[in-house]
Amino acid sequence: MSVLRRTARRGPGEDTGHGDPLDAAQERRVRAVLALGGVPQADLPDGVQQVRLRLLERAAKGYDAPRDVSAWAAVVASNLAMDWHRAKRRQERLGERLASLGPHEHPSGEDTSVLSLAVAQGLDDLPDAQRQVVVLRFYADLPVRSIAEELGVPEGTVKSRLHTAVRALRARLHEDEVV
Numbered sequence: 001m002s003v004l005r006r007t008a009r010r011g012p013g014e015d016t017g018h019g020d021p022l023d024a025a026q027e028r029r030v031r032a033v034l035a036l037g038g039v040p041q042a043d044l045p046d047g048v049q050q051v052r053l054r055l056l057e058r059a060a061k062g063y064d065a066p067r068d069v070s071a072w073a074a075v076v077a078s079n080l081a082m083d084w085h086r087a088k089r090r091q092e093r094l095g096e097r098l099a100s101l102g103p104h105e106h107p108s109g110e111d112t113s114v115l116s117l118a119v120a121q122g123l124d125d126l127p128d129a130q131r132q133v134v135v136l137r138f139y140a141d142l143p144v145r146s147i148a149e150e151l152g153v154p155e156g157t158v159k160s161r162l163h164t165a166v167r168a169l170r171a172r173l174h175e176d177e178v179v
Helices: 024-036 041-060 069-100 109-125 128-139 144-151 155-175
Strands: none
Touching: 024 041, 024 069, 041 069, 109 128, 109 155, 128 144, 128 155, 144 155
16 A cells, blocks of 8 residues: 555545545545635536646655645645636736737638637647747747746747747648638
């Protein structure tokens, strides 16, 4: 039995037998903390999974299990709720910024829709690291230096990923005859 499982402080009969680092009571507590933190009901299962993942990652890195798994999980859930709100605010600000740009000089709304769809599909096809820098640079409007600092990579890496991603997007748009 792993150190994590031994110190998880499960009650009698609460071990799931599937290696789940959270017992039923701990899961209920995590759900409650997330819900009270304002996370929508539909996102609660993802939040619980994130707490499980962080607990498993902690064990995989060789760290000792938290002294009180239930309290640790509640703190992680609280942090996830704050992260959810930050992401929501960022998304709202991004939407406001995009809306304030006004209509583009495309001949019709249909052309804009086709271009938007093609770019979205192109972004989906990019590797995660390239998609991340494109979104941070062009949608969040962060400078290369800030992106590099936030991701913990050299500026040259960010520039290289941007260059490769933009080239791939441009090729995709030409291939699909969108531009």
